Amino acid sequence: MCFTICGLINFLSFLESNNSFEFKLSIFFFLFASLLKVTFAIYPIGCLFYFVLQFLKFKKIKYKILFSFSIIFVLLFLWNYFVLYYNQINNADYYLTAIKPIWNSSFEERRSVISFILNYWLYQYYFQSTIHFFGIVLFISLFFYKNINLKIVLFSLILFIGLSCYFILFFRQFKDHDYYFLEFIPFFMILLINSFSSIIKSLNSYFKISVTLLLIIISI
Numbered sequence: 001m002c003f004t005i006c007g008l009i010n011f012l013s014f015l016e017s018n019n020s021f022e023f024k025l026s027i028f029f030f031l032f033a034s035l036l037k038v039t040f041a042i043y044p045i046g047c048l049f050y051f052v053l054q055f056l057k058f059k060k061i062k063y064k065i066l067f068s069f070s071i072i073f074v075l076l077f078l079w080n081y082f083v084l085y086y087n088q089i090n091n092a093d094y095y096l097t098a099i100k101p102i103w104n105s106s107f108e109e110r111r112s113v114i115s116f117i118l119n120y121w122l123y124q125y126y127f128q129s130t131i132h133f134f135g136i137v138l139f140i141s142l143f144f145y146k147n148i149n150l151k152i153v154l155f156s157l158i159l160f161i162g163l164s165c166y167f168i169l170f171f172r173q174f175k176d177h178d179y180y181f182l183e184f185i186p187f188f189m190i191l192l193i194n195s196f197s198s199i200i201k202s203l204n205s206y207f208k209i210s211v212t213l214l215l216i217i218i219s220i
Helices: 002-017 019-035 038-053 055-089 107-119 128-147 150-170 178-200 205-219
Strands: none
Touching: 002 019, 002 038, 002 150, 002 178, 019 038, 019 055, 038 055, 038 150, 038 178, 055 178, 128 205, 150 178, 178 205
C-alpha cells in the first residue's frame, strides 16, 4: 500500500508539473506495489485510463508514457503467469488466485458480507469518530466545489470504477479477510486530500493551520 501511495503522489504531481522524473518514480512505485500484490495494479490501470482520456494533452511525451505503462503490464503478466504455473505444478492452493464474485454467492452470503463490512471491518483501521470527521470533510467540500481539482475528480472517478469491479469480483473475501480493504485506502486518501484542500483554499492563514493540525491529530 505504501508503494501505491508513493506512486499516486508522484503521478498526481506529474499531472501538475509534467516533470518526467516524477512520472518515472510513479511507474517505479506502482510496479513494486503490483508485483507484491497484484490487485494494487488497479492504480496504474487507473492512471493508464486517465492518460488515454487525456492523450492529446501530453504532447511530445505521450508515447514515452504509453511505453512505460506497457513495460509495467508486460512484467506483471509474466510474473503472474509464473505464479500460476508454479502453483499448478506444485499443487499449491494456499493463496487465492481466482475470483470469488458476488454473483456466485447466495442472498444470505451477501447479507453476511455486508453485515461484516458495516458492523465490524468499517472501524478496524480508523476510530469511529475519525471516520465521521472524514465524512464531514467530504460533505463540506461540496460547498466549495469551485476549488476542487477537476483532474483529481476525473482520476478518482476512474479509480472508483476500478475498485468497484474489484469489490464485485472478490466480494466473498471481504467477510473474513481485512487486508482486502487495503486497496481502498489510497483512493479514500485522494478523496479526502482533494476535498480538504478545496476547503482550506477559502480560509485565511490562521484557520488553514488550525484546521490542518486538527485533521492531522484526528487522523493519527
